[in-house]
Amino acid sequence: MLVDFGLITRAQKGDSAAFNEIVLAYRKRILGTITRLIARPEDVEDVAQEVFLRLYFSLDQLRKEEVFEPWLYRLTVNAAYDYLRKQRRRQEYRMSDLSEQQVMLADAMAGGKAEQEDQHHKKVREAVDSLLGAVSEADRILLMLKEVEGLSLKELEKVYNVNENALKVRLFRARQRVLKAFGASGKKEEAG
């Protein structure tokens, strides 16, 4: 825990300074998690603010301070889901609205921006994003929380409110699918 229980209790009673301290303590971690969940750096802060906004208005519903972190993760996952859902709708609308020339221009601009990024990190990100494309959005987030964020099964159980065995099965299947895609991409590289 990055904060003590007393601080959470104070924030629950409406202490703004205590809430500020909680946000400051978790801000960096939540920003990192959201970056990995939504993969769009320009919207990360917006989604993180949405998470803390939801935290502020639902803090009084938290019964046990021990579950604060899994609960914050749940809020983060839900906000990321909402964002991805909205984004999918917006993208469909945007792409159908643009002319072919505009789409090509947008692609070229994105390419130019990407060139400035560190090449190695970019490659890793692309590889993982493409591998995780082999599983559903929900499984991708679950895998990310387990494999990248490093949450334990016990913590995930609290985040998702489902039993450990069900989570194990889901994780195993998702990982198998990613491994299959990983193996296939390895073979392709070897052949190329």
Next chain:
Amino acid sequence: MRGNDDQKLDALLRAYRAACSGPEPNANFMPELWARIESRQSVTFSFRRMANAFTTAAVALSVVLGVYMAIPRSNPSLYNETYVEVLAEANTPDTRDVVNPFTVEVERASR
């Protein structure tokens, strides 16, 4: 035993965490967050105020209707009589009997 691909995948995911370390928080993060909280609070507050006004209006209307229904009507005897009493009043002994001519016609037809 975990396969070679398993280990490679783990290493790739670890590298991914390093590659996506998240941005440094913007200096405006907290002010913007509080601005959003306050704007949401004002929306909630005005909604609550509207809901309260609506509830008060509904209670007032119920009271007015209750009082209106409780006030006795100007002709109270109208609803105090039973059905039989109203019928008896309408059919006094001097009222013309309209059934007899019909009986006569039925008798003629049977002949």
